Amino acid sequence: MDPFYSVEIKGVTKRFGSFTAVDQVSLAIRHGEVFSMLGPSGCGKTTLLRMIAGFERPDEGRILLNGVDITDLPPNQRKVNTIFQNYALFPHMTVWDNIAYGLTIAKRPKAEIHSEVDRMLGLIQMEDHAYKKPSQISGGQKQRVAIARALINRPQVLLLDEPLAALDLKLRQRMLIELDNIHDEVGITFIYVTHDQGEAMSLSDTIAVMNRGQIAQTGSPKEIYEAPRSSFVAAFIGDTNFFEGRVSDVLDPEYSRMQVDGLPQPLLCFNDKKIQRDSLVYLSLRPEKFRIAATRPEVSERQNLLEGVVEDIVYLGSQTKYRIRVGEYILAVYQQHSRFLLDEKTIEWKDRVWLWWHADDGFMLENYSEQDEAIMEISGDATPG
Amino acid sequence: MTKLNRNVKAWTEWLVTLPSLVWLSLFFLIPTAVIFAIAFKPVDLVGGIGEGWTLATIRSLANPNYPAIVWRTIWLSMATTAICIALAVPCGYAMARAPEAWRQRLLLLVILPFWTNFLIRVFAWRELLHPEGLIKQGLLALGLVEEATQLLYNDGAILLVLVYTHLPFAILPIYAAAEKFDFRLIEAARDLGARSLRAFWNIFIPGISRGVLTAFLVVFIPALGSYVIPDLVGGTTSEMLGNKIAQRTFSDRNWPHASGLSALLTLAVLGPMVITLMLQGRVRTRAGDRA
Numbered sequence: 001m002d003p004f005y006s007v008e009i010k011g012v013t014k015r016f017g018s019f020t021a022v023d024q025v026s027l028a029i030r031h032g033e034v035f036s037m038l039g040p041s042g043c044g045k046t047t048l049l050r051m052i053a054g055f056e057r058p059d060e061g062r063i064l065l066n067g068v069d070i071t072d073l074p075p076n077q078r079k080v081n082t083i084f085q086n087y088a089l090f091p092h093m094t095v096w097d098n099i100a101y102g103l104t105i106a107k108r109p110k111a112e113i114h115s116e117v118d119r120m121l122g123l124i125q126m127e128d129h130a131y132k133k134p135s136q137i138s139g140g141q142k143q144r145v146a147i148a149r150a151l152i153n154r155p156q157v158l159l160l161d162e163p164l165a166a167l168d169l170k171l172r173q174r175m176l177i178e179l180d181n182i183h184d185e186v187g188i189t190f191i192y193v194t195h196d197q198g199e200a201m202s203l204s205d206t207i208a209v210m211n212r213g214q215i216a217q218t219g220s221p222k223e224i225y226e227a228p229r230s231s232f233v234a235a236f237i238g239d240t241n242f243f244e245g246r247v248s249d250v251l252d253p254e255y256s257r258m259q260v261d262g263l264p265q266p267l268l269c270f271n272d273k274k275i276q277r278d279s280l281v282y283l284s285l286r287p288e289k290f291r292i293a294a295t296r297p298e299v300s301e302r303q304n305l306l307e308g309v310v311e312d313i314v315y316l317g318s319q320t321k322y323r324i325r326v327g328e329y330i331l332a333v334y335q336q337h338s339r340f341l342l343d344e345k346t347i348e349w350k351d352r353v354w355l356w357w358h359a360d361d362g363f364m365l366e367n368y369s370e371q372d373e374a375i376m377e378i379s380g381d382a383t384p385g
Numbered sequence: 386m387t388k389l390n391r392n393v394k395a396w397t398e399w400l401v402t403l404p405s406l407v408w409l410s411l412f413f414l415i416p417t418a419v420i421f422a423i424a425f426k427p428v429d430l431v432g433g434i435g436e437g438w439t440l441a442t443i444r445s446l447a448n449p450n451y452p453a454i455v456w457r458t459i460w461l462s463m464a465t466t467a468i469c470i471a472l473a474v475p476c477g478y479a480m481a482r483a484p485e486a487w488r489q490r491l492l493l494l495v496i497l498p499f500w501t502n503f504l505i506r507v508f509a510w511r512e513l514l515h516p517e518g519l520i521k522q523g524l525l526a527l528g529l530v531e532e533a534t535q536l537l538y539n540d541g542a543i544l545l546v547l548v549y550t551h552l553p554f555a556i557l558p559i560y561a562a563a564e565k566f567d568f569r570l571i572e573a574a575r576d577l578g579a580r581s582l583r584a585f586w587n588i589f590i591p592g593i594s595r596g597v598l599t600a601f602l603v604v605f606i607p608a609l610g611s612y613v614i615p616d617l618v619g620g621t622t623s624e625m626l627g628n629k630i631a632q633r634t635f636s637d638r639n640w641p642h643a644s645g646l647s648a649l650l651t652l653a654v655l656g657p658m659v660i661t662l663m664l665q666g667r668v669r670t671r672a673g674d675r676a
Contacts, residue, residue, distance in 0.1 A: 055572055075575040088573035092591040101587075102577040153577060 006189040012061030023213035036200040039210035081150035089134040262328030289361035423644035432638030462608035473555035481563035538620035562596025
């Protein structure tokens with residue numbers, strides 16, 4: 001028994017006909033953490049979750065729960081429970097009977113079932129709805145009943161399959177906080193599958209970004225966002241601008257110059273990966289890392305400065321999104337509104353503006369594929385021209 | 386809404402309902418009432434219906450042979466219904482879980498027997514069950530029956546053919562319900578610790594209860610009125626109520642008596658139908674809540 005890892009996935013592969021849904025995936029999930037599997041639809045995240053739950057059998061590899069091999073166990077013998085995407089509450093049973101189902105199956109004493117169900121109803125604040133049918137309660141309430149129904153079995157791991165996808169935005173934000181509170185209260189491992197980066201970022205201790213059946217990157221939300229290891233991760237998590245170019249000058253171990261076709265000058269880049277001179281590289285730069293001004297600013301030697309023309313302005317209250325043409329590129333630039341000064345010169349459509357950023361804020365990436373651009377176009381509005 | 390509007394609406398509803406009401410009255414309600422009425426008429430000498438009213442026919446229904454026939458009719462129909470539903474539930478489950486492309490083909494297989502005339506299919510069973518027939522000879526070869534065992538002309542043969550002819554009628558409504566069933570619910574039950582069979586019983590069966598009730602209705606009622614099957618594959622001692630009615634109508638030319646028996650059968654059918662409709666009403670309200 002390994003006390004450190006709650007769930008271990010070792011070289012798991014699952015094929016459906018000729019399609020490989022999960023391809024040689026290995027993961028180790030620590031006790032009590034919220035672990036998210038994040039990726040576009042069809043990336044294999046749900047299949048992986050279903051294999052942990054026991055609904056699918058891996059073609060290769062093993063799955064361990066608390067160090068014990070559970071690969072060959074049927075779902076009813078695994079100490080894990082699932083929150084299904086559409087809750088899957090039993091429509092012919094009351095809320096009370098739904099929550100009690102697991103204990104009834106386990107043939108626990110009546111008195112124990114009663115006290116446990118009542119405790120769960122208290123936890124989800126649904127005491128007044130115990131004798132309603134699932135059809136008579138709201139989406140958010142169904143969600144809470146599904147959580148109670150799973151937690152009453154005291155699972156070692158709770159699996160959540162896009163649990164908020166069916167809820168509207170406001171409710172989703174509230175349930176996200178509730179899920180976080182419930183996790184704090186029960187302290188068990190949560191494995192959370194979602195395609196929504198916002199959900200994953202706000203809830204998770206660790207995120208595994210998946211693409212085409214493989215893990216693209218595993219790390220804390222911050223690592224994933226600030227240090228994406230591939231253009232796929234950079235494009236899928238948040239919005240970004242990509243520059244394509246060649247390393248023209250390795251200055252010292254930390255920095256390099258990058259020659260970009262279509263830009264008037266080379267860019268200074270942070271190069272912790274020690275990419276060699278003349279290598280083809282791609283620079284990922286988050287839209288909020290830019291500063292923007294109508295007048296030429298003073299910049300330090302570690303900062304890059306570009307001059308461009310405003311193509312588009314979208315005012316969103318908390319921030320403004322600009323699209324700025326620089327050379328052959330159209331860059332996405334987001335500015336938070338930290339102050340509002342009447343005498344400040346506002347930036348308007350077709351204005352000449354200056355963009356600058358610190359070299360440390362960009363990320364030079366090794367690989368890049370056309371596929372990622374498509375994902376970026378779907379998920380965000382930052383597209384390089 | 387004004388009173389006038391309400392009146393117009395009431396009248397439109399009446400007009401829309403009128404054709405079906407006329408149809409049902411002309412071809413169902415009135416004939417049924419006529420049959421009930423004939424049961425209270427005397428017989429005339431030439432096999433017709435006599436003048437005046439009498440309770441003689443009703444009294445003659447207390448014939449000591451009848452309880453056995455009524456009992457046989459009920460138990461054969463019950464057994465047919467039970468076996469049909471027991472076979473149709475796993476069939477419906479398997480069909481609903483089959484890949485999309487296969488479902489249509491399987492459905493076609495279920496209704497395929499209807500392409501052959503009902504009488505021909507019953508006669509085919511006579512051939513199969515005949516002492517020289519395929520089934521008898523096959524079972525004999527396997528040593529499962531003895532030479533003297535009679536497969537034809539008994540209650541067993543009636544039950545077998547009744548189940549054969551009614552099975553598609555049970556599969557269709559159960560499949561229709563199973564196809565709408567959300568199979569993730571079974572996964573949820575398994576996830577919560579239920580073994581497959583338990584999940585099937587706890588979750589799937591209640592989920593398709595409406596289909597099962599419909600299957601009960603469409604098998605049990607026609608089975609009660611069976612006449613051709615017991616006539617062709619049953620023996621002289623395995624008559625059902627339908628055979629008795631036929632005998633009274635055609636051989637005995639005692640129409641009042643035949644009407645009396647028919648009325649009895651109608652009342653016997655109404656009982657389970659009212660119960661089923663009440664149960665279905667409850668299921669429907671439940672389903673309605675869900676929507």
